[in-house]
Every structure is written in structure tokens, then in C-alpha cells.
Amino acid sequence: MRSKIKIIVADDHAVLRAGLKLLLNNETDFIVVGEASDGEDVLTLLEKTNADVLIIDLSMPNMGGLECIKEIKSRGYPIKILVLTMYEDEQYIKEAMRSGALGYVEKHAVDTELFIAVKAVHMGQRYLNPHNSQLLLNSLLTTTPKENADNPYTLLSPREREVLKYIVRGYSMSQIGKMLCLSVKTVDTYKTRMMEKLGLTKKSQLVDYALKYDLLPAKSE
Amino acid sequence: MRSKIKIIVADDHAVLRAGLKLLLNNETDFIVVGEASDGEDVLTLLEKTNADVLIIDLSMPNMGGLECIKEIKSRGYPIKILVLTMYEDEQYIKEAMRSGALGYVEKHAVDTELFIAVKAVHMGQRYLNPHNSQLLLNSLLTTTPKENADNPYTLLSPREREVLKYIVRGYSMSQIGKMLCLSVKTVDTYKTRMMEKLGLTKKSQLVDYALKYDLLPAKSE
DNA sequence: GTTGATGTAAGATAAATTCTTACGTTATAA
DNA sequence: TTATAACGTAAGAATTTATCTTACATCAAC
Numbered sequence: 068m069r070s071k072i073k074i075i076v077a078d079d080h081a082v083l084r085a086g087l088k089l090l091l092n093n094e095t096d097f098i099v100v101g102e103a104s105d106g107e108d109v110l111t112l113l114e115k116t117n118a119d120v121l122i123i124d125l126s127m128p129n130m131g132g133l134e135c136i137k138e139i140k141s142r143g144y145p146i147k148i149l150v151l152t153m154y155e156d157e158q159y160i161k162e163a164m165r166s167g168a169l170g171y172v173e174k175h176a177v178d179t180e181l182f183i184a185v186k187a188v189h190m191g192q193r194y195l196n197p198h199n200s201q202l203l204l205n206s207l208l209t210t211t212p213k214e215n216a217d218n219p220y221t222l223l224s225p226r227e228r229e230v231l232k233y234i235v236r237g238y239s240m241s242q243i244g245k246m247l248c249l250s251v252k253t254v255d256t257y258k259t260r261m262m263e264k265l266g267l268t269k270k271s272q273l274v275d276y277a278l279k280y281d282l283l284p285a286k287s288e
Numbered sequence: 289m290r291s292k293i294k295i296i297v298a299d300d301h302a303v304l305r306a307g308l309k310l311l312l313n314n315e316t317d318f319i320v321v322g323e324a325s326d327g328e329d330v331l332t333l334l335e336k337t338n339a340d341v342l343i344i345d346l347s348m349p350n351m352g353g354l355e356c357i358k359e360i361k362s363r364g365y366p367i368k369i370l371v372l373t374m375y376e377d378e379q380y381i382k383e384a385m386r387s388g389a390l391g392y393v394e395k396h397a398v399d400t401e402l403f404i405a406v407k408a409v410h411m412g413q414r415y416l417n418p419h420n421s422q423l424l425l426n427s428l429l430t431t432t433p434k435e436n437a438d439n440p441y442t443l444l445s446p447r448e449r450e451v452l453k454y455i456v457r458g459y460s461m462s463q464i465g466k467m468l469c470l471s472v473k474t475v476d477t478y479k480t481r482m483m484e485k486l487g488l489t490k491k492s493q494l495v496d497y498a499l500k501y502d503l504l505p506a507k508s509e
Numbered sequence: 510g511t512t513g514a515t516g517t518a519a520g521a522t523a524a525a526t527t528c529t530t531a532c533g534t535t536a537t538a539a
Numbered sequence: 540t541t542a543t544a545a546c547g548t549a550a551g552a553a554t555t556t557a558t559c560t561t562a563c564a565t566c567a568a569c
Contacts, residue, residue, distance in 0.1 A: 224514075224515060224516085225515095226515075226516065226517095227515090234458075235458070235495075236492050236495055236496065237455070237456070237458075237490075237491045237492035237493075237494065237495030237496075238490075238491075238492045239491070239555090239556070239557085240556070240557065241555085241556070241557095242490070242492065249516090249517075249518085250517075250518050250519080251518090251556085251557085252517085252518045252519060252520090253516075253517050253518055255518095255557070255558070255559095256516085256517075256518075257516085258557090258558095259558080259559085260514095260515090269458075269463070270458045270459075270460070271457050271458040271459045271460075271463065272458075273458065274456075274457055274458030275457070275458075445545075445546060445547085446546095447546075447547065447548095448546090460524095460525065460526090461525070461526065461527095462524085462525065462526090470547090470548075470549085471548075471549050471550080472525080472526085472549095473548085473549045473550060473551090474547075474548050474549055476526070476527070476528090476549095477547085477548075477549075478546095478547085478548095479526095479527095480527080480528085481545095481546090510569100511568105511569090512567105512568085512569080513566105513567090513568085513569100514565105514566090514567085514568100515564100515565080515566085515567100516563105516564090516565085516566105517562100517563085517564085517565105518561100518562080518563090519560100519561090519562085520559105520560090520561095521558100521559090521560090522557105522558080522559080522560105523556100523557085523558070523559090524555105524556080524557070524558080525554100525555085525556065525557075526553105526554080526555065526556075526557105527552100527553085527554075527555080528551105528552090528553080528554095529550100529551090529552090529553105530549100530550090530551095531548100531549080531550085532547105532548085532549090533546105533547090533548090534545100534546080534547085534548105535544100535545085535546080535547105536543100536544085536545080536546100537542100537543080537544080537545095538541105538542085538543080538544090539540095539541090539542080539543090
């Protein structure tokens with residue numbers, strides 16, 4: 068008989084935790100080795116407990132689930148994360164999956180779904196029910212290109228856009244001037260004109276604008 | 289009795305086209321109003337025929353499916369596109385969905401799945417079977433998160449990261465100071481320390497760093 | 510053939526950044 | 540249990556940068 072999947076349950080509702088624990092321990096494949104009531108608890112637990120899977124709620128006091136997931140990832144714990152939550156919200160799901168969760172199960176799911184999900188993430192696979200998949204897909208796919216009428220490609224001149232890209236990247240006027248073989252003054256003029264055109268007053272707004280219209284530099288990965 | 293869903297079938301295999309046509313016409317909800325054997329045919333057909341849904345294969349001579357989908361979109365035809373293909377390939381699915389297809393069905397799917405898919409895309413909904421959803425999700429999600437050991441969450445202090453976020457957004461030292469209720473000097477210190485820690489000398493490098501590790505502000509859409 | 514958008518730039522002033530140095534508080538390691 | 544390093548905080552002086560204004564030539568469009 069192979070060893071059981073060691074699970075930590077994190078949820079601020081003690082009753083739910085207890086229920087879950089019973090439910091899971093009742094299965095031959097699982098064993099709950101720890102409980103936490105908030106994100107900080109989880110982090111503490113992870114240091115002394117060696118578990119395979121973390122079942123975590125997103126809404127908890129102190130340190131919320133998302134933050135906790137990110138922290139776990141940044142600290143490099145190899146534990147697999149399954150989000151168990153009430154919300155069926157694209158934004159949440161997306162954010163959780165992006166943060167490092169492998170699966171997402173709703174609290175009103177039947178227990179067998181939870182079991183399947185735990186086993187899936189334990190093997191390193193993603194788990195999402197079909198409905199969530201559709202939701203997430205939607206949100207992932209619809210977030211791509213902007214097609215706004217007044218986007219920078221129509222409002223700003225080519226030279227201005229070029230300069231804007233450097234500004235967004237954090238270069239100073241003088242650096243940009245050097246790179247583009249222009250006088251600092253010229254670069255300054257472009258910047259001023261862009262702000263006039265767009266009705267902006269602060270550089271940060273320019274950055275936001277560029278961000279909004281995907282003028283971001285390609286991520287250097 | 290409400291009107292039938294008008295369908296165009298595009299596939300370079302005539303037998304398959306004929307089979308599909310029979311299959312669809314046999315259903316009370318559908319009627320095949322046109323057939324095309326390649327992408328160019330489709331474009332020609334679209335000008336003279338008024339159909340609701342296009343069932344299209346990706347691999348066709350002359351103009352392939354992907355190219356054809358893009359062309360349809362760029363010309364602004366309102367027809368809903370359902371990809372019907374042999375390939376179960378993440379890349380293809382992703383590309384097709386990104387290009388403007390609403391659904392994706394494999395040729396070895398049962399007919400009822402095809403019917404469901406046609407009805408779904410006709411209503412403007414996405415259709416993907418659960419398996420494809422998982423595949424696509426995987427491919428969409430795995431292109432994002434960094435899990436580097438020396439990412440900002442371990443190297444930089446919380447306060448430093450906070451300041452970094454504002455720097456990336458294009459705020460000036462003094463603006464950040466105001467927002468965070470800190471002296472400009474303090475903000476400056478954080479920035480200096482970050483650059484020391486990361487071995488950087490220019491602000492633009494800091495921005496690149498933040499970009500690389502997804503410290504980007506959420507896109508304000 | 511004037512108007513408007515664009516690419517280019519300088520001078521003077523005002524503002525922001527950088528460099529250095531410093532200090533109390535926690536962890537943390539010796 | 541005391542060093543020691545990391546962190547959050549900040550000031551003064553020196554320097555760099557940005558800003559504001561003004562200017563001009565070109566090319567397209569009207």
C-alpha cells in the first residue's frame with residue numbers, strides 16, 4: 068500500500084476545516100497533516116510540516132489566500148496548491164492560477180470532485196471543472212489586443228510613439244536623446260506634445276496610457 | 289417554428305463535406321447554405337451568401353484556415369466561426385481562438401458534440417470540449433509566472449518592492465514620497481538600496497527588472 | 510498658398526535626483 | 540548575549556534633469 072497524500076487545510080472557518088478533515092481522512096488516499104486559519108498560519112505550518120497538497124481558501128484574515136500563494140511560491144515550497152473557495156469569479160480564478168495554484172474547486176462542489184482535484188494537483192496536473200475552464204478561457208482570451216479608436220497608433224506620431232516606448236521603460240530624457248541621436252530638447256518636445264495630445268500632466272499618466280495600449284516592451288524573460 | 293441556423297462548411301475533403309452536409313441538414317435546426325474547399329472559396333462565398341456559422345478546417349490548400357479566419361475578421365464579417373479539425377494541438381487551438389474562432393471541435397467527436405458546438409457559437413458563446421479547455425488553459429497559463437529564486441520577493445524588502453511598483457509606473461521620487469507619506473529622501477534610499485542589491489545603475493534597468501518579474505501594475509483596462 | 514501636423518532644437522529657470530551620512534529597531538548569527 | 544547585518548527612516552549639499560517657452564523648416568492637405 069502506497070503512502071497517503073499529506074494535506075494541509077487552510078480556511079478561516081473552523082467548522083468547514085473540521086468537516087473537510089473528516090471527509091479527507093475518511094478516504095484511504097488522504098491524510099490531513101495540518102490546519103491553518105489564515106495565510107500566516109500556513110507559512111508557519113509549511114516550515115515544520117511536510118505536506119504534499121495545500122487546500123486553501125482565498126478569503127482569510129491576516130494574509131489572504133492569493134498573497135499566501137504568492138509567498139509560498141516565492142519561498143520555493145514544492146507543495147501543490149488547490150484553491151477551494153466560494154467565489155466563482157474569473158478574476159479570482161485567473162489570479163489564483165497565475166499566482167501558482169494548480170487547481171480550483173468551488174465549495175459547493177461534490178466531495179468526489181474535491182478528491183479528484185486533490186489527486187490531480189498532487190500529480191502536478193491542473194484541475195478546473197469544465198465550467199471554470201470556460202470562464203477562465205474567456206477571461207484569458209479576451210484580454211489581448213486593444214482596438215480602441217484613439218489608441219496611440221492613431222493619435223501619436225511615429226516619432227512620438229518611439230519616444231514613448233523609451234519613457235515607459237524608465238529612460239530619462241537625456242538617455243533617450245543619446246539613444247535616438249536627438250537633442251534632449253527634442254525628446255522633451257515630443258513628450259510635451261504627447262501629453263498635450265492626450266491631455267495628461269504627469270509622466271506616470273503617460274506610462275499608464277502606454278500600459279493600457281500595450282506599448283509595453285516585450286517582457287525580457 | 290424559428291428559422292434554421294445557416295451554415296457554411298469549409299473543408300478540402302469533398303466526402304467529409306458531403307457527410308457533414310447530410311448530417312447537419314438532417315437536423316431540424318440547421319441548414320447548410322454553402323460549401324467551400326479552401327480559404328479563398330470561403331471569402332468568395334461570404335460575399336454572396338448570408339450564413340450564421342462557418343464550420344472550417346484548418347488545413348486547406350490555397351488559403352489555410354487560420355489565415356482565412358483572420359481575413360474574415362479583418363473584413364468584419366459577423367459570421368461565427370467553429371473550427372473542425374483533426375489536430376488536437378494546443379498551438380493550433382490557441383492560434384485559432386485568438387484569430388477569432390469561437391469554437392473548436394475535433395473530427396473524431398460525436399455528432400451531438402458538433403451540434404452543441406454549432407448552437408453555442410451561433411449564440412456567440414465559446415465552445416471547447418473539456419479536454420481542449422485543459423490543453424488550452426495549460427498553454428495560456430504556463431507562459432506567465434516566474435518562479436525564479438532571486439525574484440524581487442526574496443531579494444527586496446517589502447517596503448522596497450512597494451516603492452519599486454511606483455517607480456515602474458513612472459512616478460517620481462517626490463510623488464512616491466507624498467503617496468507613501470515618506471520623505472523624498474527615504475524613497476531615494478530605497479531606490480538606491482534596490483539598485484545596490486540588484487547591481488544596477490540606471491533606473492531603466494530597475495524598470496526592466498520589475499517587468500521581468502511581473503511587478504507590473506495590473507493593466508488598467 | 511495658408512494652415513496644421515511633424516521633426517528638430519536652444520536658453521533660462523525650476524525642480525528633481527543623487528550622493529553621502531546617520532540613527533534607532535529588529536532579527537540573527539556567532 | 541552581544542555583535543552584526545538588514546530594514547525603515549531621513550537630512551544637506553551638489554548636480555543633473557526636466558520644464559517652459561519659443562523657433563524654424565518641411566510636407567501634406569485644403
